[in-house]
Amino acid sequence: MDHQADANRTDLMTITRFVLNEQSKYAESRGDFTILINHIVLGCKFVCSSVNKAGLAKILGLAGDTNVQGEEQKKLDVISNEVFVKALISSGRTCLLVSEEVEDAIIVPPAQRGKYIVVFDPLDGSSNIDCGVSIGTIFGIYTVKDTAEVSVEDALQPGSSLVAAGYCMYGSSCTFVLSTGNGVNGFTLDPSLGEFILTHPNIKIPKKGKIYSVNEGNAKNWDEPTAKYVENCKFPQEGSAPKSLRYIGSMVADVHRTLLYGGIFMYPADKKSPNGKLRVLYEVFPMSYLMEQAGGQAFTGKQRALDLVPKKIHDRSPIFLGSYDEIEHIKELYAESKENGA
Ligand SMILES: O=P(O)(O)OC[C@H]1O[C@](O)(COP(=O)(O)O)[C@@H](O)[C@@H]1O
Numbered sequence: 001m002d003h004q005a006d007a008n009r010t011d012l013m014t015i016t017r018f019v020l021n022e023q024s025k026y027a028e029s030r031g032d033f034t035i036l037i038n039h040i041v042l043g044c045k046f047v048c049s050s051v052n053k054a055g056l057a058k059i060l061g062l063a064g065d066t067n068v069q070g071e072e073q074k075k076l077d078v079i080s081n082e083v084f085v086k087a088l089i090s091s092g093r094t095c096l097l098v099s100e101e102v103e104d105a106i107i108v109p110p111a112q113r114g115k116y117i118v119v120f121d122p123l124d125g126s127s128n129i130d131c132g133v134s135i136g137t138i139f140g141i142y143t144v145k146d147t148a149e150v151s152v153e154d155a156l157q158p159g160s161s162l163v164a165a166g167y168c169m170y171g172s173s174c175t176f177v178l179s180t181g182n183g184v185n186g187f188t189l190d191p192s193l194g195e196f197i198l199t200h201p202n203i204k205i206p207k208k209g210k211i212y213s214v215n216e217g218n219a220k221n222w223d224e225p226t227a228k229y230v231e232n233c234k235f236p237q238e239g240s241a242p243k244s245l246r247y248i249g250s251m252v253a254d255v256h257r258t259l260l261y262g263g264i265f266m267y268p269a270d271k272k273s274p275n276g277k278l279r280v281l282y283e284v285f286p287m288s289y290l291m292e293q294a295g296g297q298a299f300t301g302k303q304r305a306l307d308l309v310p311k312k313i314h315d316r317s318p319i320f321l322g323s324y325d326e327i328e329h330i331k332e333l334y335a336e337s338k339e340n341g342a
């Protein structure tokens with residue numbers, strides 16, 4: 001047993017240590033945020049182990065119910081939702097929860113309330129669960145002044161009011177990516193320690209990218225700027241190389257690759273779904289917050305995504321997010337089509 005190596009492992013930057021360091025920068029902090037993040041991390045570890053043994057544990061397939069989105073819920077959608085609702089309420093640091101899998105906002109019992117609102121997608125990429133392709137969990141964190149009178153309206157804040165956001169990807173390795181407003185950091189789960197260790201410090205997305213990510217199956221219903229942008233990816237001007245298409249169909253996995261490699265992920269509006277598919281509060285906002293914190297951009301086709309103010313907790317919005325220059329190009333195409341009166 002190499003005791004020295006083991007001893008050295010004690011100075012690894014775990015996520016708890018990292019968040020505690022972050023918190024120590026705020027004189028008024030009492031550790032509430034660290035406790036909240038620890039409960040989210042606990043939920044992710046639980047879901048990760050469930051996902052890894054899903055086939056064995058017979059938790060693949062449908063749960064038999066339909067959620068507020070009209071989607072057939074997978075067993076892991078329901079299990080993940082229960083895990084996070086319980087973990088977040090038992091943290092004693094939340095007052096309101098919004099989950100993709102629950103129609104109404106969950107108001108935490110007064111005795112267990114804290115100042116944070118958590119919006120979350122307990123299991124993202126549900127269509128990929130049964131074939132073992134990467135899936136994830138997405139979350140955003142807001143604060144509220146008066147927890148005593150908290151109501152669903154308190155969750156309908158712009159994305160720019162988020163105090164933190166992140167996701168956990170259940171893939172070949174389990175990766176937790178977090179921003180508390182000072183850049184983006186990635187942590188990998190060390191199964192032998194059961195700890196998330198800092199492996200991707202201060203993630204910065206490349207300014208340009210060689211990859212575009214979109215469900216081309218919707219192409220015939222796209223608007224002109226989207227069609228033009230994708231056309232340009234495939235048939236670029238003289239001297240530029242065509243981009244590669246990568247589409248996993250799990251937002252967490254497609255955005256994680258985009259964050260690390262650069263490029264663009266988009267779920268645009270189309271004639272079939274004029275507001276796109278992805279949900280503002282617990283998909284679009286957290287990923288847009290992370291993208292901006294990493295030096296990228298997030299655009300709806302009309303405005304900066306984080307400036308949106310949702311009217312309902314399950315609102316959807318078109319979204320283009322990724323490398324700074326790629327989003328600039330999309331913005332120009334939308335401005336052009338607006339000038340042409342489209
Ligand atoms: O199959 P489509 O239409 O391309 O949609 C894929 C998108 O839908 C989602 O699966 C929606 O998320 P959920 O799985 O959480 O419902 C995203 O992860 C993904 O980006």
Ligand SMILES: [Mg+2]
Nearest residue numbers: 121124125283
């Ligand atoms: Mg999702």
Ligand SMILES: [Mg+2]
Nearest residue numbers: 100121123124
């Ligand atoms: Mg989901």
